Amino acid sequence: SQQGEEDPQALSIQEGENATMNCSYKTSINNLQWYRQNSGRGLVHLILIRSNEREKHSGRLRVTLDTSKKSSSLLITASRAADTASYFCAKPNQGGKLIFGQGTELSVKP
């Protein structure tokens, strides 16, 4: 079964607004990763957060991790039209395979 489940499946916002995407998982993790996929392109790694970290920032991106709730969130602040993409969370299972969620499709309208 999938280990990363994103919520919502789709999100539409206006430029300048913040976008929050959530990811839940079922078993314990040592890290959780977030990726972006622009239309027609491959996945691009955004942030890796380890199980002993609670929050991580990269530019306008903020990722939080709550291991007690088995959930993570990705916040994009002051969104731009160029942020329009699909966002995936992924976690490695015991065999080292990255298991991806179904993704959140973000649309940022200018």
Add this chain to the structure above:
Amino acid sequence: DTAVSQTPKYLVTQMGNDKSIKCEQNLGHDTMYWYKQDSKKFLKIMFSYNNKELIINETVPNRFSPKSPDKAHLNLHINSLELGDSAVYFCASSQGTVGNQPQHFGDGTRLSIL
């Protein structure tokens, strides 16, 4: 200076044909992967190689055969193509095998079976 490059970008072929997809990475990584992404964007791992050795082999029909001539290359050959093989196939690479490093993806090969 593309990090992970795969060719071709598009592949349109008839059912029953055999085709190959090539992948190369110039990141110096020791692990490479093949993923399949379906029309609903669900991404599933197919194979993984570490230093030319197969380490992950998911439940994939044996019509799919990966080959890694060296740690910078991982090719995928598909025999007797079927309609259900239509998807986007991504190559990726990382350093290490335990999933605690980011993976770098190519831009995908869009396979359409007629």
